[in-house]
Amino acid sequence: MILVVDMNSAENPFGFSEFVLPIVSIAEKLEKCDVNHYLEVNEKSLNGYDKIILSGSALKNTVTLDQTARFTWLKDCGKPVLGICAGMQTIGLVFGGHMEKCREIGMTEIATVKANILFSSTFKVYALHNYALVPSAEFEMLAESANCVHAIKHKHKAVYGVLFHPEVRNKEVVERFISAFHVDRRI
Amino acid sequence: MKLGVLFSGGKDSILALHKAAEKEKVVCLITLVSENKESFMFHTPNIDVTALQAEALGLPLIRKATAGEPEEELKDLEEAIAQAVKDFEVDGVVTGAVESVYQAARIQQICNRLGVWCVNPLWKRNQKALLEEVVAEGFKTVISGVFAYPLDKTWLGKQIDPEMIERLVALSEEYGLSPSGEGGEIETTVLDAPMFKKKIEVLDSEVEAQGNSGVFRIKQARLTEK
Numbered sequence: 025m026i027l028v029v030d031m032n033s034a035e036n037p038f039g040f041s042e043f044v045l046p047i048v049s050i051a052e053k054l055e056k057c058d059v060n061h062y063l064e065v066n067e068k069s070l071n072g073y074d075k076i077i078l079s080g081s082a083l084k085n086t087v088t089l090d091q092t093a094r095f096t097w098l099k100d101c102g103k104p105v106l107g108i109c110a111g112m113q114t115i116g117l118v119f120g121g122h123m124e125k126c127r128e129i130g131m132t133e134i135a136t137v138k139a140n141i142l143f144s145s146t147f148k149v150y151a152l153h154n155y156a157l158v159p160s161a162e163f164e165m166l167a168e169s170a171n172c173v174h175a176i177k178h179k180h181k182a183v184y185g186v187l188f189h190p191e192v193r194n195k196e197v198v199e200r201f202i203s204a205f206h207v208d209r210r211i
Numbered sequence: 212m213k214l215g216v217l218f219s220g221g222k223d224s225i226l227a228l229h230k231a232a233e234k235e236k237v238v239c240l241i242t243l244v245s246e247n248k249e250s251f252m253f254h255t256p257n258i259d260v261t262a263l264q265a266e267a268l269g270l271p272l273i274r275k276a277t278a279g280e281p282e283e284e285l286k287d288l289e290e291a292i293a294q295a296v297k298d299f300e301v302d303g304v305v306t307g308a309v310e311s312v313y314q315a316a317r318i319q320q321i322c323n324r325l326g327v328w329c330v331n332p333l334w335k336r337n338q339k340a341l342l343e344e345v346v347a348e349g350f351k352t353v354i355s356g357v358f359a360y361p362l363d364k365t366w367l368g369k370q371i372d373p374e375m376i377e378r379l380v381a382l383s384e385e386y387g388l389s390p391s392g393e394g395g396e397i398e399t400t401v402l403d404a405p406m407f408k409k410k411i412e413v414l415d416s417e418v419e420a421q422g423n424s425g426v427f428r429i430k431q432a433r434l435t436e437k
Contacts, residue, residue: 035212036212036328036330037212037234037235038230038231038234038330038331038332041230041332041334042330042331042332042334042335045335046334046335049335049337082328082329082330083319083322083323083329084326084327084328127323129316129319129320129323130312130316130317130319130320131312131316150312150316152316152319154323191335192312192335193312
């Protein structure tokens with residue numbers, strides 16, 4: 025069972041359909057999934073979920089970046105996590121990274137710099153961000169564009185982040201994350 | 212949130228308008244009238260009907276002409292959105308983008324520069340489901356342009372109904388067309404929708420077609436009671 029975390033602020037009532045539902049439509053073809061708003065997620069509410077996907081949000085919506093204290097559960101949840109755009113940025117901040125200005129809007133070429141389970145080679149992605157993450161030493165970089173880090177993985181945890189929006193043109197990235205951590209509940 | 216809607220008069224922009232209006236206040240419509248028939252951003256056959264649609268909706272229309280050159284038309288769009296910000300104090304712009312990253316990214320860039328929200332209520336929606344929603348919600352939508360094989364003049368002026376949706380989906384499976392015209396295969400004009408206070412009656416029209424390319428041009432129309 026997948027938990028998709030809605031990272032959109034109440035200020036933008038359209039964020040759910042634009043940034044969360046496209047992920048759900050990919051995920052639910054592989055496994056059952058639920059959606060919870062980030063304000064409702066805590067250590068206890070994660071029970072019953074095998075893996076977690078943090079959604080992206082609109083360009084003007086950076087609210088979760090100011091509320092990293094709400095995401096401390098990321099450090100010890102022990103579950104695979106994939107953060108998308110704002111989701112990746114939030115993960116990075118929780119683990120001690122910081123942000124820098126980096127505007128990329130539209131199709132952007134990124135290059136894989138470390139072999140991983142989500143993607144390989146050089147490929148084009150849909151980017152929608154004004155800031156990029158400078159990750160802490162707890163993370164290794166998996167991919168980068170000409171301008172910034174585009175994908176990370178925690179060195180000792182199954183915690184991944186992608187700055188691009190895989191739900192737009194690279195849905196296989198979401199599918200591979202889900203498949204890699206598939207839990208067969210029939211056993 | 213006060214919103215302006217990028218408005219071509221087709222099914223996607225008017226469905227996006229309805230979804231935006233369910234949650235926030237739509238205060239104006241924004242239409243770019245392109246002289247370039249090849250424009251990826253703004254070309255649509257019955258763009259002049261937007262004035263009647265705006266009247267039917269009871270919303271002011273910002274209408275801006277553009278020569279339709281690739282980068283110039285984006286400057287024209289930015290000016291039109293800036294006018295919506297100035298005249299109607301919009302906080303955001305609504306688009307009917309579903310799949311086109313070309314359109315979506317350019318509008319996102321403009322909104323980002325102007326500091327307003329870019330709202331895409333139909334983004335990544337299933338195209339067949341969108342067509343079904345348009346019919347189920349009571350839109351009267353006609354095909355106003357066809358631009359891909361094997362579509363031809365027999366489609367022009369016809370209303371989208373469940374049978375047509377099945378035909379479009381079958382063609383998408385056989386020929387790889389986008390069923391809702393996301394790749395520019397079809398253009399549509401909405402003559403009636405739930406938010407219309409009056410409906411549009413076509414008084415005079417013509418079909419201009421050659422092979423797999425053609426338009427249904429509304430030459431004269433008026434608003435009538437629903």
